[in-house]
Structure formats: C-alpha cells, structure tokens
Amino acid sequence: MMGSHSLAELRDAICCVSDLQVCGEFSSTPDIAPDFISKDHFKSAFFFFEGVFYNDMRFPECQDISMNVIEWAKARNFPSYCQAKMEDTRFVDLTIKLGFPYLYCHQGDCEHLVIITDIRLVLCFS
Template identity: 85%
Template sequence: MTLLMTGSHSLAELRDAVCCVSDLQVCGEFSNTPDVAPEFISKDHYKSAFFFFEGVFYNDMRFPECQDISSTTIEWAKSHNFPSYSQAKMEDTLLEDLKVKVGFPYLYCHQGDCEHLVIITDVRLVLLIV
C-alpha cells in the first residue's frame, strides 16, 4: 500500500489511512446466527496501536479504551540493557515533526500483534513563492 501524506498530517491520520484485513475481522461467536451482520469489527474493538520511529513509540491514545501497548516492549528492553525508548501520542505528532531516514523500515503495530513495515520512500519540499 502506498499513501501520499503531507507534513501537516498527524500520525493518527496516517494510522486511519492504513487498510489491514485483520481490522475487518469479526469479533465474537456467530455460528448460531451466521446471516446476521456483526455489530462491530476488530478495528472498532481493539483501538490501541503504535508507530515506532527512531527510538520513539507513538501511541494512539485518542479513545478512553486505548492502552499503551508499547509499554511491555519498553519494559523488556530496559530489563535487557537496551537503549531507553521514549513515548509520545500519535495524535499530537505531525509527520513534519518526525526525524526519519528515507528507505529505512519502521514499525506500525495494531491489535496487539499485527505488525506492518512502514517505509518513507519520498520526501519533498514545497516552495511557496509569494
């Protein structure tokens, strides 16, 4: 999947633009009523997610039911003498605020264990002439 974004987009907007088949999975037991449409899909139920760019976990905390699913990884890394990692909210972070390497693989994780590589392939500077 290729997405075109501007620096004024937030990481939350990037997250909302990502389409993953696991987000469409049906939660619950429906074998007794297979013809009834489910009330919600996995994306509606498991709202926690994070991006990992250059040592920072950007957690989605837009909804009350969101959990910091990066904390387990941070605690594990700390207990195994890895460098310390920091955290921020993806909804408060714009793409223009990121320090990234073009062509370098980064991580998007949602639903606890569904992981995707994120690769920034192109960065352009728009010059406004007034």
C-alpha cells in the same frame, strides 16, 4: 501525506485485513451482520520511529501497548525508549531516514513495516 498531518491520520489511512475481522460467536445466526469489527473494538496501536513509540491514545479504551516492549528492553539493558502520542505528532516533527524500515503495530500483535521512500518540499509562489 503532508508535514502538517499527524501520525494518527496516517494510521487511519492504513487498511489491514486484521482490522476487518469480526469478533464473537455467530454460528447460530450466520446471516446477521456483526455489530462491530476488530478495528472498532481494539483501538490501541503504535508507530516506532527512531527510538520513539508513538501511541494512539485518542480514545478512552486505548492502552499503551508499547509498554511491554519498553519493559522487555529495559530488563535486558537495551537503551531507553521515549514515548509520545501519535495524535500530537505531525510528520514535520519527525526525524527519519529515507528507505529505513520502521514499525506500525496494531491489534496487539499485527505488525507492518513502514518505509518512507519519498519526501518532497512544496513551495508556494504568490
């Protein structure tokens, strides 16, 4: 990924088996392909980097699934957390630590560690 890429582009590049699950009852018609997979139906997700929840709000059906965590933390006197849209946040906008585990959450409860291990500066010489 480049600094100009958004977190939404990172999210779209992540492949998880949970996104490929089919929803519904198909026992009476097992040979018919389902109309949609979970990724098409449950579009909400967030990244958590350095105290900020970056929510995917690109589609009307997206919900802010980070609010449950924020409310839980607030009720227990944890520090407050910020929120932003992942589609509006580019890598160049982030302040991160190399090798530090961050969180990607989708499908409501499918969590993945995200670890940035390498950053490179690309220079253009004319």
